[in-house]
Every structure is written in structure tokens, then in C-alpha cells.
Amino acid sequence: MFNRASALALLQYGDSAYPAGGFAFSWGIEGLAADGWLADAAALDGLIADHLSFRWSSMDRPLLCRAYAAETLDAVATVDRLAEAMTPSxxxxxxxHRAGKALLGIAVRLGGPLSVSYRPYVSxxxxLGHLPIIQALAFRDAGLDLAAAQLLSGWTLVTGLVSAAVRLGSIGHVKAQQALSAARPVLADLLEMDLPIDLQPSSFTPLIDIAVTRGPSRHVRMFAT
Incomplete structure (x- = not known):
């Protein structure tokens, strides 16, 4: 049955105007564009699919699910430290960290009880303070169930990537809508697949990792990643 309250929460928290600082992160888009890997809309579609399939679904999503299911804040912190250990870059x-703390900051100001209680751990x-872990807490505070939290996490990644491409001038607004449309079935198919209980978080996105790692050596940067 269609849940109007959940749908409205998804619209609010998934809105690009939600002040969680996501505009500061391109997650490799900037570096890939600078290196000539983002020549057209098709390249962006492929990059988004790679991000979703080989990083978000296998890394961020299982971390979010573990943090969401954690029964204590100490258990949440254990998942947070796992995120730290599994991110070599x-x-x-x-x-x-920066994206997670930005989201945590607004969740605390909105009075989310889990977010408020977890802030001293991060401090x-x-x-501590990795994005998928903070998403789990903030989205629980927002009243979203686990399925909706996963959907929102994946979709905010997609919109962030597309927004970065637009601001870099790699695509226009019409192409951006086409990119969002192309990403929807990719994300939907991933969400249809159940995560194994014992799945260990992992990722394999070498081009993205290299582009992000080279960021500090670039003379001009718009984004933190």
C-alpha cells in the first residue's frame, strides 16, 4: 500500500535543497571530467551505474543496513569503525566523514533523538561519522523504514553525481533528467536484490578512486571529492 507519510519524507530528505552539504562532493565526477573520462552523457550513465553497483550497493548499503539494525549506539560505532577500516583512500x-558530519549536524538541529545521542560519539x-552510518541514524529519526532508507541513500548519491556533472558543465539540464531516468532502473534492480546477512562491505571502482585521490594535486577544484 502506498505510504503517503513515507513518500513525503523521501521527497523532503531527497530534495537537493535539503541542507546537508551534499553539493560540496562530486565523488570523483570532477576528477574524471578533468581527465577526459566524462566526454558525454553515456559516459556519465556508465559512471553512475558503476558507482551504484560496485561501491554503493556493496559498501555503503551494507554499512547502512548494519547501522540501521544496530540495537545500541555502541554497536553503531562498531559499524562506523568498520567503514573507516574498509575505506583505504x-x-x-x-x-x-565530512558528508556524514554535515548530515549529522542538520539532523541534530532538527532534533532527531538518535542523531543527538550519537553526536558525542563522533565528537x-x-x-566516526561516516556518511552511510549517519544516513542510517538520520533516516531512522525521520521515520523511514529500512527499505526507504536504502532507497534514499542510493538516490541521493545519484542526484549528487548528476548535479556535479551539471555544475561542471559536462551536461545540461535536459541531459541531467535523462541521466536520472537512466539511473532509476539500475538502482531499483539493486534494491530488489537482498543483501546476504554476512556480506562484508567492499568496493571496486579503481577509476573513481584514482580520480578522487588525485584531487589534492589539482590546481583548481570545485568539490571536496
């Missing part, structure tokens, strides 16, 4: 770790340990 210093730039991606920093980006995940006390520099390893």
Missing part, C-alpha cells in the same frame, strides 16, 4: 575517508572519535 584517505580522500574518500575524509569525504565520507570523541575522529574515526
Amino acid at each position: 584517505a580522500q574518500l575517508r575524509d569525504g565520507s 570523541a572519535d575522529v574515526r
Whole structure:
């Protein structure tokens, strides 16, 4: 049955105007564009599919699910430290921390009880505050069930990637809508697949990882990642 309250929460938290700082992160789009890997809309579609299939679905999604299911904040922190250990790139770790803390900040200001209670953990340990873990808490605070939380996590990644491509001038607004449309079935198919209980978070996106890692050496940058 269609759940209007959940749908409205998805619209609110998935809106690009939601002030969680997502506009500061391109997750490799900027570097790939600079290196000539984002020549057209088809290349962007492929990049989004890779991001979803080989990083989000196998890394962020299982971490989010573990954090969402955690029964205590200490257990949430354990998942957060796992995210730290499973992210070898210093730039991606920093980006995940910064994005997570930005989301946590607004969730705390909105009074989310889990977010408010977890903030001292993040303040006390520099390893904590990864984006998928904070998404789990913030989306639980928003009243979203696990299925909706996963959908929102994946979709905000897609919209962030497309928005970055638009601001870099790689595509226009019409192509952006086409890219969003192309990503929808990819994300939907991934969400149809159940995650194994014992799935260990992992990712394999070498081009994206290299593009993000090279970021600090670039003379001009618009994005943190």
C-alpha cells in the first residue's frame, strides 16, 4: 500500500535543497571530467551505474543496513569503525566523514533523538561519522523504514553525481533528467536484490578512486571529492 507519510519524507530528505552539504562532493565526477573520462552523457550513465553497483550497493548499503539494525549506539560505532577500516583512500575517508558530519549536524538541529545521542560519539572519535552510518541514524529519526532508507541513500548519491556533472558543465539540464531516468532502473534492480546477512562491505571502482585521490594535486577544484 502506498505510504503517503513515507513518500513525503523521501521527497523532503531527497530534495537537493535539503541542507546537508551534499553539493560540496562530486565523488570523483570532477576528477574524471578533468581527465577526459566524462566526454558525454553515456559516459556519465556508465559512471553512475558503476558507482551504484560496485561501491554503493556493496559498501555503503551494507554499512547502512548494519547501522540501521544496530540495537545500541555502541554497536553503531562498531559499524562506523568498520567503514573507516574498509575505506583505504584517505580522500574518500575524509569525504565520507565530512558528508556524514554535515548530515549529522542538520539532523541534530532538527532534533532527531538518535542523531543527538550519537553526536558525542563522533565528537570523541575522529574515526566516526561516516556518511552511510549517519544516513542510517538520520533516516531512522525521520521515520523511514529500512527499505526507504536504502532507497534514499542510493538516490541521493545519484542526484549528487548528476548535479556535479551539471555544475561542471559536462551536461545540461535536459541531459541531467535523462541521466536520472537512466539511473532509476539500475538502482531499483539493486534494491530488489537482498543483501546476504554476512556480506562484508567492499568496493571496486579503481577509476573513481584514482580520480578522487588525485584531487589534492589539482590546481583548481570545485568539490571536496
